[in-house]
Amino acid sequence: xxxxxxxxxxxxxxxxxxxxxxxxxxxxxxxxxxxxxxxxxxxxxxxxxxxxxxxxxxxxxxxxxxxxxxxxxxxxxxxxxxxxxxxxxxxxxxxxxxxxxxxxxxxxxxxxxxxxxxxxxxxxxxxxxxxxxxxxxxxxxxxxxxxxxxxxxxxxxxxxxxxxxxxxxxxxxxxxxxxxxxxxxxxxxxxxxxxxxxxxxxxxxxxxxxxxxxxxxxxxxxxxxxxxxxxxxxxxxxxx
Amino acid sequence: xxxxxxxxxxxxxxxxxxxxxxxxxxxxxxxxxxxxxxxxxxxxxxxxxxxxxxxxxxxxxxxxxxxxxxxxxxxxxxxxxxxxxxxxxxxxxxxxxxxxxxxxxxxxxxxxxxxxxxxxxxxxxxxxxxxxxxxxxxxxxxxxxxxxxxxxxxxxxxxxxxxxxxxxxxxxxxxxxxxxxxxxxxxxxxxxxxxxxxxxxxxxxxxxxxxxxxxxxxxxxxxxxxxxxxxxxxxxxxxxxxxxxxxxxxxxxxxxxxxxxxxxxxxxxxxxxx
Numbered sequence: 001x002x003x004x005x006x007x008x009x010x011x012x013x014x015x016x017x018x019x020x021x022x023x024x025x026x027x028x029x030x031x032x033x034x035x036x037x038x039x040x041x042x043x044x045x046x047x048x049x050x051x052x053x054x055x056x057x058x059x060x061x062x063x064x065x066x067x068x069x070x071x072x073x074x075x076x077x078x079x080x081x082x083x084x085x086x087x088x089x090x091x092x093x094x095x096x097x098x099x100x101x102x103x104x105x106x107x108x109x110x111x112x113x114x115x116x117x118x119x120x121x122x123x124x125x126x127x128x129x130x131x132x133x134x135x136x137x138x139x140x141x142x143x144x145x146x147x148x149x150x151x152x153x154x155x156x157x158x159x160x161x162x163x164x165x166x167x168x169x170x171x172x173x174x175x176x177x178x179x180x181x182x183x184x185x186x187x188x189x190x191x192x193x194x195x196x197x198x199x200x201x202x203x204x205x206x207x208x209x210x211x212x213x214x215x216x217x218x219x220x221x222x223x224x225x226x227x228x229x230x231x232x233x234x235x236x237x238x239x240x
Numbered sequence: 241x242x243x244x245x246x247x248x249x250x251x252x253x254x255x256x257x258x259x260x261x262x263x264x265x266x267x268x269x270x271x272x273x274x275x276x277x278x279x280x281x282x283x284x285x286x287x288x289x290x291x292x293x294x295x296x297x298x299x300x301x302x303x304x305x306x307x308x309x310x311x312x313x314x315x316x317x318x319x320x321x322x323x324x325x326x327x328x329x330x331x332x333x334x335x336x337x338x339x340x341x342x343x344x345x346x347x348x349x350x351x352x353x354x355x356x357x358x359x360x361x362x363x364x365x366x367x368x369x370x371x372x373x374x375x376x377x378x379x380x381x382x383x384x385x386x387x388x389x390x391x392x393x394x395x396x397x398x399x400x401x402x403x404x405x406x407x408x409x410x411x412x413x414x415x416x417x418x419x420x421x422x423x424x425x426x427x428x429x430x431x432x433x434x435x436x437x438x439x440x441x442x443x444x445x446x447x448x449x450x451x452x453x454x455x456x457x458x459x460x461x462x463x464x465x466x467x468x469x470x471x472x473x474x475x476x477x478x479x480x481x482x483x484x485x486x487x488x489x490x491x492x493x494x495x496x497x498x499x500x501x502x503x504x505x506x507x508x509x510x511x512x513x514x
Binding site: 156158 | 365391392398401
């Protein structure tokens, strides 16, 4: 009997997801082989992505009570793994796991890391309609607005005022304050303004603070997007 | 009916709140109104010095609030003009010694006896400002034509709006027309565009203001200087009079080449007409 088990050649897959690690076990290994391979995975492998825990995906493998107990005793407890779900397409096994109080469904992915207040607004907005907030007045210095979706400001964003949005930001007047569009790292968002006069701009996870009076787009209507890891300015031609 | 209670504030320090309070108070009193100027800058009292009344201070605003004396005992009457009073701040206490509710009660106590209560606010947006603004109906926001002061004024205006103060009027202080013409200073239009509130007056830069503060003699006692005249006009506008803004061009520097420049401008205009 071959007792040498190689993690590399075993077919065990560890996938990074936005809830943590998903461990996918091959169907063709014996229980003993699977447990040894599982136990041989270094502890560091589970710590790589920042997440909530581990999902064990046994695919079509039947999971007996003895096997589940062994997984717990030989791997989960010694490695102090936080198991989010036990997944198997074998119905009896799934019932057995559920009956033992384990979670047998896919965990919900973590939402984009937007500020807590913005998340609440987003939830409120989802019930009310499109995920857009329209602010119909200028924001004075010291004002701070957060929203998980898009923000349209019908007015000026004065120096010292801030908008943080999970989506795009449209400032129809002058943009002098701070805008962070795509807050939480969302791509595909833009910043549009009737007059660009800001000293700093944040889009997604990029920050640029090299703006000044001498830049080409200063005090011009512009559309700013994130392209090739940099901010791309284009003139905003306002339709007549 | 009672007094109009107006807070004079700015956000940024050193823009001329106290000078404005003293001068407008004198101008209103000279216009026949009964006025009290209240120094709410607890711990950093200086309105008494600008008004030239420091030697006569006995009690202060905290004494009144803590009922160590009656309001009439703490009021310092200005002998140079009828109906002008000062309620000085305490110099040995801090802004924590008074609450917004207490300031509100104090203003209500003064309201029946005066036409105007002018509250000289400390700089900043913390407790001192909130105390000063608590009892006020209206606000005068003072700014100088430089971006930091305008940004702070913008912040203060937002706070005053959220507190329900109305109207909120703007005084642009230490204005230098020559610098504006050389694009070295924010213009009146630039400032109004940012702050979006009603302008009540522009006070030109004037060395007489420093002299007046040093001697405790507000300029509006003898408004022959540009700044004195500007403050007198602000007081008139507060009384509802329609007074045009000062022609600040009159105060710009007339260098030896100014006539020549005007002549060149005339030629240039003629050339464009053709």
